[in-house]
Amino acid sequence: MSQSASHYFVPQPSHWPIFGSIALLLMANGTVLWMNQIPSGKWMLAGGFFVLLTMLFGWFANVIRESEEGAYGKNVDISFRWAMGWFIFSEIMFFAAFFGALFYIRVLSVPDLAEGLSGEFLYPDFTSAWPSAGPGFKEEFSKMGAWGLPAINTALLLASGVTLTWAHHALIKNNRLHLNIGLALTILLGFIFLLLQVEEYAHAYTDYNLKLTTGGYGSTFFLLTGFHGFHVTLGAVMLCVILARTLKGHFTPEHHFGFEGVAWYWHFVDVVWLLLFVLVYWL
Amino acid sequence: MAHDHAIGHDDHEHHAPPSGIMRWITTTNHKDIGSMYLWFSFIMFLVGGAMALVIRAELFQPGLQVVSPDFFNQMITLHALIMVFGAIMPAFVGFSNWMIPLQIGASDMAFARMNNWSFWILPVASGLLVLSMFVPGGAAGTGWTLYPPLSIQMGMGMDLAIFGIHLLGMSSIMGAINIITTILNMRAPGMTLMKMPMFCWTWLITAFLLIASMPVLAGAVTMLLTDRHFGTTFFNAAGGGDPVLFQHIFWFFGHPEVYIIALPAFGVISQVIPAFSRKPLFGYASMVYAIAAIAVISFFVWAHHMYITGIPLTGQLYFMYATMVIAIPTGVKVFNWVATMWKGSLSFETPMLFSLGFLFLFTLGGFSGLVLSITAVDILLQETYYVIAHFHYVMVAGAVFSAYAGAYYWLPKWTGYMYDEFLGKVHFWLTLIFFNMTFFVQHFLGLAGMPRRVPDYALQFTEFNMISTIGAFGLGISQLLFLYIVLKARKGGVKATTQVWDGAEGLEWTVPSPAPYHTFETPPVFEGGKH
Incomplete structure (x- = not known):
């Protein structure tokens, strides 16, 4: 790939983006209708999701084919790295909004409701504590403790980070067997995590x-862990694609950003989980 | 190599692009996509402008004449959302698509297909916003800030707005990742970061702001959505939440958003003023540091939008001083522009006129912002027309004037023909006069206590409102002149040279006018850098 230094791959016109836009249109409209009790919304959402899947398949198939054909030189590789890094940064900021809401509710708004004028006149029976469901919530509920399933889940995710790194080292040393085993183990751990998460929600x-x-408490607990679970699901699906690719013999010790990008993503969801474990479950 | 054929086939051969509409739907060319962004933004500018005229028509006289109060509120909301997300931001993304590869000597944007998707999400998202007017209950009537509890109570138009914002955010994040990657990775050999054109610098930092702040807005509207439909209580005191929490999250996005709009505008001005002063930009490095400083500080001043929500006194003090600090780097920029002109051999073509208009009026808007940053004053002026006047000086005289400066400056490079200079100047003077007629009087209205977002008002405000409405209609109609000028320049006229403007600098002026479909496929060697 000696040409790559001065030459940057620019793809031919593509019809996949417009598929993506149509998918988003259908999904957004479908969800709005559905949420407003108009039954056709479900079908529109499902249709949009189907178009989205088609688009993702087609688009990524394009990208994978181009990559395997050697179209992506060193510069394109660097672009992918920057882009994935910035994408993960945007995800961090998304989670930051919800962690911020948790902080605000726990440290500011719940104590405020129990103190001062609102505590004296509006909610005299309400005392500030965490977890709290606010002064208007009259039922009993209990906190999700940290040392049951969540601790097991922490161990699972940390272990999955190790197996993934093992797979990465195997890829660099061109040990394909260890690579495949490491990836498969990572995916397995990810799915066990998700199963336990479902179990925890059921509890x-x-x-x-x-x-x-x-x-x-319920709002922040379920949205934070829910969005995290959604990201784990995405990450696991991406890992499955990577495993399918390694089984087909894709990636070389020098050229495997597809693998690395997904690995970065997986470590990112891992770190978010650690924050969740400490801030949502433990403290 | 065995792959060589495949590479050549996919990449380097120039088939003609698909013809007709499919060219625009499938294009991966940064110039096509830039043009689509610019046209789309201008169409949205007219749509949002029409909504503004509905508002002004209603406010021509006291009492309720033209529209119902409910529809008035919807117009307020949609005017803002469409202007901010549909008109101003896409305009500067259009400039960035067209000009950044040309300015840094890249063959295209880093991710050409994703670039296409970033654009094609926009019509969908704006479509959702426009569609929301026609659903039961109408569009969101909360104002663009979507404050709960009102936004929790709205009909399904609110849901459409929420998803519209989600999609606009996706488009912005993808666009920003593309721009940041292009600038960091695809500069021509020899072009170090500190030799980059200022427009690229402003976009590099704007892209960072977008990536950092749009996801926060996505989080905020997601919480709204779950509060509306799934029984969460983020913004409901009965559940331990707080409506003010939304304001914190919203403005944590909202204040950087101001600079997302303003920084590329600064970038355009920093290209135009040196070109028509025939001098390099004064204080290049200090400009870069000022942009970076503005960007960083913009994340720490959000609660100056919330002085009357009952935040503690120490909080008010902190946010007041932090806000005032932004005036320092902004002042650095203004003085640098003035110093660039100092002893330059100035000429006053339309781009320069718009830049000078920007310089005067944006500075005025900055000063009224300083006035509003003072907590004690803001408590009186919050939610009055003074605020409207302030941010229209920033958004219209800042961003829109700058967009016009950029459009006239680069139009010959895009179309290959010079625009009609006389008509351009007429456009500038009409815009300048009607703009001030519309918005200057609103300062007085605000100081006299006229509240914003209300379709009726007390009798003593009548004269100023009439002046403002006449100005608004004049301003709106004069923008059609711009459309005519652009269409005329597309059809023909004086051929533009490669250099176009004798004082202009940069790689974009080394390619022919109009710029060929593919440029810089082999990176040029950059030897510039007079800074």
Whole structure:
């Protein structure tokens, strides 16, 4: 790839982006209709999702083909690195909004409701504590403790980070067997994590009376862990694609940004989980 | 290599692009995409402008004449959302698409297909916003800030707005990642960061602001959505939440957003003023540091939008001083522009006129911003027309004037023909006069206590409102002149030279006018850098 230093790959016109836009149009409209109790919305959402999947398949197939054909030189590789890094940064900021909401509710708004004029006149019975579902919530509920399933989940995700790094080292040493085993283990750990997360949600709803509607605690708990779970799901799907690719013999010790990008993403969801474990479950 | 054929086939051979509409739908060419962004933004500018005229028509006289108060509120909301996300931001993204590869000597944007998608999400997102007017209950009537609890109570138009914002955010983030990667990775050999044209610098930092702040807005509207439909209580005191929490998150996005709009505008001005002063930009390095400083500080001043929400006194003090600090780097920029002109051999073509208009009026808007940053004053002026006047001096006289300066400056490079200079000057003077007629009087209205976002007002405000409305219609109609000028320049006229402006500098002036479909496929060697 000696040409790569001075030459940058620019793709031919592509129809995939417009598929993506149509998918987003259908999904956005479908969700709005559905949320407003108009039943056709579901189908529109499903249709949009189908178009989105088609687009993702087609687009990534293009990218993978180009990559395997050697179209991406060193410069394109650097572009991918920058872009993935900035994308993960944008994801961090998305989570930051929800961590910020958790901080605000826990440290500012719940204590404020119990103190001063609002505590004296509006909610005399309300005392500030965490977890709290606010002064208007009258049912009993319990906190999701840190040392049951969440601790196991922490161990699972940390272990998955190790297996993924092992796979990466194997890829660099061109040990394809270890690479495949490492990836498969990582995916397995990811799916066990997700299963346990579902289990935990079931416990929360049935045993703890902890629901999405359980005030500030329920809101922050389910949105933070829910968005994290969604990201783990995405990461696991991406890892599956990477495993399929390594099984087909893709990637070389020098040229494997597809693998690395997904690995970065996986470590990112890992770190978010650690924050969740400390700030949502433990403290 | 065995792959060589495949590479050649996919990449380097120039088939003609697909013809007709498919060219625009499938294009991966930064010039095509830039043009689409610019046209789209101008169409949205007219749509948002029409909404503004509905507002001004209603406010021509006291009492309710033209529209219902509910529809008035919807117009307020959509005017802002469409102007900010549909008109101003895409205009500067259009400039960046067209000009950044030309300015840094790159063959295209780093991710050409994603670039296409960034654009084609915009019509969908804006479509959702426009569609929301026609659903039961109408569009969101909360103002663009979407404050709860009102936004929790709105109909499904609110949901459409929320998803519209999600999609606009996606488009912005993808666009920003593309721009930041292009600038960091695709500069011509020899062009170090500190030799880059100032427009690229402003976009590099703007892209950072976008990537950092748009996801926060996405988080805020997601919480709104779950509060509306799934029983969460982020913004409901009964559940331990707080409506003010939304304001914090929103303005953590909202204040950087101001600079997302203003920084590329600064960038355009920093290209135009040196060209028509025939001098290099004064204080290049200090300009760069000033932009970076503005960007960083912009994340730490958000609560100056919230002085009357009951934040503690120490908080008010902190946010007041932090806000005032922004005036320092901004002042550095203004003085640098003035110093660039000092003893230059100035000429006053239309781009320069718009830049000078920008310089005067944006500075005025900056000063009214300083006035508003003072907590004690802001408590009186919050939610009055003074605020409207302030941010229209920043948004219209700042961003829109700068966009016009850029459009006239680069139009010959895009079309290959010079625009009609006389008509351009007429456009400038009409815009300048009607702009001030519309918005200058609003300062007085605000100081006298006229509240914003209300379709009716007390009798003593009538004269100023009438002046403002007449100005607004004049301003709106004069923009059609710009459309005519552009269409005329596309059809023909005086052929533009490669250099176009004798004082202009940069790689974009080394390619022919109009710029060929593919440029800099082999990176040029950059020897410039007079800074």
